[in-house]
Amino acid sequence: MCLHRLIQIFLLLVTVEGYTQNVNIDSIVSAKVEKMTIDEKISMIGGYKGIYLRGFEKFGIPEIKMSDGPMGIKNNGKATAFPASIAMAATWNPELIQQVGKVIGDEAKSKKIGILLAPGVNIYRVPHNGRNFEYYGEDPYLSSSTVVSFVKGVQGEGVIATVKHFAANNEDYDRHRVSSNIDTRTLYEIYFPPFKAAIQEGGALAVMTSYNPVNGVHAPESSYLINDVLKKEWGFKGFVMSDWISLYTTNAVNAGLDLEMPNPDFMNSKNIIPLINNGVVTESTINDKVFRIIKSCYSTGLYNNATHDTIVDWGKHDQISIDVAREGMVLLKNDNSILPIQSKKIKKVALIGLYVFNTPHSGGGAARVEPYKKVDLFNAILNEAGKKVKIETLLTDSLKIDTFIKNESPDLNEKIASYDLVIICTGFNERSEGEGHDRPFQLPAEENKLIEKVSGINGNTAVIVLSGSGIEMPWINKVKALLYAWFPGQAGSVAAAEILFGKVNPSGKLPISIEKLWKNNAAYETYDTSHAILNAKPLFSLYGEEHMVFNMPYKEGIFTGYRHYDRYQIQPQFEFGFGLSYSNFTISDMKLSKELIKGDDRLIVSVKVKNSSDRKGKETVQLYIHDIESSLIRPVKELKAFKKVELNAGEEKVVELEISKKELSFYNPDLKKWVCEDGKFEALIGNSSRNITCRKEFNYQN
Ligand code: BGC
Numbered sequence: 001m002c003l004h005r006l007i008q009i010f011l012l013l014v015t016v017e018g019y020t021q022n023v024n025i026d027s028i029v030s031a032k033v034e035k036m037t038i039d040e041k042i043s044m045i046g047g048y049k050g051i052y053l054r055g056f057e058k059f060g061i062p063e064i065k066m067s068d069g070p071m072g073i074k075n076n077g078k079a080t081a082f083p084a085s086i087a088m089a090a091t092w093n094p095e096l097i098q099q100v101g102k103v104i105g106d107e108a109k110s111k112k113i114g115i116l117l118a119p120g121v122n123i124y125r126v127p128h129n130g131r132n133f134e135y136y137g138e139d140p141y142l143s144s145s146t147v148v149s150f151v152k153g154v155q156g157e158g159v160i161a162t163v164k165h166f167a168a169n170n171e172d173y174d175r176h177r178v179s180s181n182i183d184t185r186t187l188y189e190i191y192f193p194p195f196k197a198a199i200q201e202g203g204a205l206a207v208m209t210s211y212n213p214v215n216g217v218h219a220p221e222s223s224y225l226i227n228d229v230l231k232k233e234w235g236f237k238g239f240v241m242s243d244w245i246s247l248y249t250t251n252a253v254n255a256g257l258d259l260e261m262p263n264p265d266f267m268n269s270k271n272i273i274p275l276i277n278n279g280v281v282t283e284s285t286i287n288d289k290v291f292r293i294i295k296s297c298y299s300t301g302l303y304n305n306a307t308h309d310t311i312v313d314w315g316k317h318d319q320i321s322i323d324v325a326r327e328g329m330v331l332l333k334n335d336n337s338i339l340p341i342q343s344k345k346i347k348k349v350a351l352i353g354l355y356v357f358n359t360p361h362s363g364g365g366a367a368r369v370e371p372y373k374k375v376d377l378f379n380a381i382l383n384e385a386g387k388k389v390k391i392e393t394l395l396t397d398s399l400k401i402d403t404f405i406k407n408e409s410p411d412l413n414e415k416i417a418s419y420d421l422v423i424i425c426t427g428f429n430e431r432s433e434g435e436g437h438d439r440p441f442q443l444p445a446e447e448n449k450l451i452e453k454v455s456g457i458n459g460n461t462a463v464i465v466l467s468g469s470g471i472e473m474p475w476i477n478k479v480k481a482l483l484y485a486w487f488p489g490q491a492g493s494v495a496a497a498e499i500l501f502g503k504v505n506p507s508g509k510l511p512i513s514i515e516k517l518w519k520n521n522a523a524y525e526t527y528d529t530s531h532a533i534l535n536a537k538p539l540f541s542l543y544g545e546e547h548m549v550f551n552m553p554y555k556e557g558i559f560t561g562y563r564h565y566d567r568y569q570i571q572p573q574f575e576f577g578f579g580l581s582y583s584n585f586t587i588s589d590m591k592l593s594k595e596l597i598k599g600d601d602r603l604i605v606s607v608k609v610k611n612s613s614d615r616k617g618k619e620t621v622q623l624y625i626h627d628i629e630s631s632l633i634r635p636v637k638e639l640k641a642f643k644k645v646e647l648n649a650g651e652e653k654v655v656e657l658e659i660s661k662k663e664l665s666f667y668n669p670d671l672k673k674w675v676c677e678d679g680k681f682e683a684l685i686g687n688s689s690r691n692i693t694c695r696k697e698f699n700y701q702n
Pocket of ligand 1: 068117
């Protein structure tokens, strides 16, 4: 028998085996469901003890605990606090994010948690959204790549990942009432893709609906979102849970929601039995929900492993959290190569600002993890500086900062001027940026004044920003260096210090565009900035209240983020995909494997990447597609592939990226499907969305 035939038989056996296994699981799960009374079944579709799935020992179904979230395990004792999700996206390194998912899954398992309430994949639309730090930025492709890896990592450990918040949680102000009103094409091209990828490519077994209504309907009660899109169109076989206290009626039952969290306030026997008796709800609808829940847990092994202990390697998890910070921090400015700090030139450094000591590791809300250890910027920088560079602190509390910005003090000015470098640590913290509220695009006024004044006194000023979103930078031309550190997790300060002193060569790239002015943003006309209040008290629930729904029209449609800046030729402060390195890279010699792609052919785009510096570093090759001939208007360019590569000093590598029909298609709302039209396209490659160094045309034919 030839090798080809042997392989065919092997593949057939594997498929048959998978099929048989599935059939077996289905019949085991169905048998369990059949044995349950209607009350028992209904009790499984509402949360239990606030954070559990109900269990029934007599059916061999243990209760299953859940826990947040996207940056680590919350409320369950010792846990590693990882950098914000937006920092994970900024690594452009899906393999690393898979490791994060894996170790969070491992910590979950060690705490007997079977369902992780993460990852969050809502798109960054406005810088104000208090939850942007929990998500993966503005681009559907980058978000999709990141989420698929995270989900695979978590679920590989036998823990269910819950993709949230379906759909369009793009601001958090008054989130129970503000409806995200979005046209179909925009939903499909911008806001849905990361969810779809998490399910179809990552295999995510749970989805959590959003607080915000979508097109006027509360998400957990939206048959369109759950039945039509998730279950029918995408073939989602797992279960859909509500966000905490977000139902308003029992409509959720027929809309496809499988689990109401955290308590069965609406989905309980008292409400549902009469609906069954009246023929409004069928028992098979309830059976399907219970089946989905049990099957997801069963196939993940949760019913076998619920008592399974693992020993966590805390040191390793801490290192992975630092690795993400190392690769996710973005160096946005570095005039005169002031960084990395060279002890020959820079002997005395002052650290200034509120976050030198109280370095925020996370934004606030459900995603905030209590770290088991924490390193602040002062200690990390002091440690990295060693003996050759003297580190001092100045103006690290609000009282002193306030006095300094309001008064003239020649002595203090002289002192500030005497340092070879001043580093200001600024941004937001878990109180000013987080879940349940939005925050301003502008830093607190005192922070801006502090940077203005210090940089006016000392020409060698660097800024470290801690935040989960973009900020306005009125002082940008006065500072020499800017490191965007996001919320860096428990030990991210170590990574910042290593970047400052050159032990780590920065390689993060922005997963968002940072606009110069708020008025440049695509949502400027529709988003009301009076909602973005500094230190606003989070609004967590409006449970049981009658309430109106307010409309938030997404007038910009698909033109959000760089798609908007490209369309109107607006120069952002820093563009999507941008980030500096201490090395110099050139990307050149683009080659296409063919000039005409037909049907499902794959196109291989290759370029040469050269590190022409004397320092090892990492560069991210980004491939954008431009559709030259199209019946519907399309963005000037869209990210469709990328690869991060490491190059030694002087080294050159060929990088290959692959695309096919899927990456060339757009969603046609009239035809209700993705289409790829015949005609001309252009492949654009660069190391940011604006620094495009190679471009070549090709044709597509169906
Ligand atoms: C958040 C969810 C979270 C849940 C449980 C809600 O407030 O929106 O993301 O998973 O709380 O903590």
